[in-house]
Amino acid sequence: MSFDGLFTHAMVTELHENLLNGRITKIHQPYQNELILTIRANGKNWPLLLSADPTYPRIQVTRIPYVNPAVPTNFAMMMRxxxxGAIITEIKQMANDRVVHLTITTRNELGDAEQLTLIIEIMARHSNVILVDQQTSRILDVIKHVGADQNRYRLLLPGATYIEPPKQDKVDPFTPNTDYLELVKQYPNEDVLAKQLQQHYQGLGRDSALQFAKELHQTGDLKAHYQHFLATFDDPQPTLLTLKNNKTMFAAGNYSAFGTKTRQFDSLSALLDFYYQDAAQRERVQQQAGNLIRVVRNDLKKNRKKFKKLQQTLANTKQADELRLKGEILTTYLYEVKRGMTEITLPDYYHDNQPLKIQLSNQLSPSRNAQKYFSRYQKQKNAVIYVGEQLKLTQAEIDYLDNIQTQIELAAPADIVEIREELTQQGYLKPKKTKKKQRSSRKVSQPQQFFATDGTEISVGKNNRQNDQLTLKTARKTDYWLHTQKIPGSHVIIHAEHPSEQTLTEAANLAAYFSKARESATVPVDYVQVKRIRKPNGAKPGFVIYEGQKTLYVSPSADLVDQLTPKK
Known part of the structure; x- marks a missing residue:
């Protein structure tokens, strides 16, 4: 289902139970439009995510790890x-809308108690997180500033008076009413009834309205069906459904009108973590790596264009041997060449004395004409060598950038920092100007760990720094190394001298999954012992060569990757 008013109601119910009277101990803004409050409540730490992301706005407790920026944002500093140290004293949804108010009790600089309201508005691209002084309704700060040129109805800027979003003339379904009785009588068709319910009641997404209509069309007590449907969101059953088109959908209860129940979760937050993990991570990576993606894409385009030009130049130099032949024939029959001639036909003794027409310059002597052909031959011969070298260098550049592009596509937000550092070191990005040159103290992040069915440890590098560290320093010579054949992807290490066939296949699946061929049906994966891997002098990060490999053909499987991931 969509994150509509009903799901917001269920989420607020869950958060109210877990977070009420909890103390805010940490505040971070790891991503541009997302705030994470660590709340200590009921003897546990709860990382509460308030996301104003235009694509995936939501409020939930998240267990997905994140990496904070080196310097906190101004908004994060204001929130801190x-x-x-403030206490959350109330969590309230506004009239079944996608607006949640967290009432917070804190103390000001003078030590006096004051109440603030942290508001999250879950409204697609208009989503926002706003901190308001409850007494004066003055906005203290907002995660996305909205000026008068963007919204004439209300300003969302520090210092402005907070105005609620425009109210819709709809009924809160959780307030006592009998409107549904008349609607069911007037609209017996489920689809039509769903549209009318959506227009009449506040906070119903299209999917919720359809499920609501189905519930109301059951035989029996209509009031009981109405109350039973709404009661679902007071005692939610976090469920993942598989739809008819094989896509998945999250729901707070039994949404049987859409698909079959695939998996049950302990909480709505755990359900959303599972559902949004890949999609939300991709969105975060896109935000953090926007300039990296642009730089890599432009450099790839430039190098591919250069490669085509070099190929054309190489094709043009194939007449070099013909120039040498004409020079030699001219030299042999030099006595027949007269100054002032523009062309001459001589026997080609390399091809059974067939007549060969040779162009001449009437400004040059016979010997100078011959020397000109030899000079052009030597120039093109040198060009062949140069162009050949340039083709190799350009192809290596394309392979490297293609690999970086794949790493960005597969990266977690934490990996982007190291990819950015690598591109800066390689000269693709300009280093940030600082007053003093500081040596980076950042440690290489650790590869992702998996365990085969038989318990064998498998490591997967997620960027070139991890790949080099893993393959060239961490792995033992007797371990096994895997990589997709001629396809950009991760280095994979099986930490075993004699891995089983099943372990090799599972590791090959990881190599295929963490590669550019993730969506392919069959992927070739090379495997060889680490002792047969070496890195050429001057090679770019992540590049190695090997020999004596064998090849497995596997089909990447997200389910298998999930099975091999260690459970926390």
């Missing part, structure tokens, strides 16, 4: 100023 006002909310650090």
């Amino acid at each position: 100023k006002y909310l650090q």
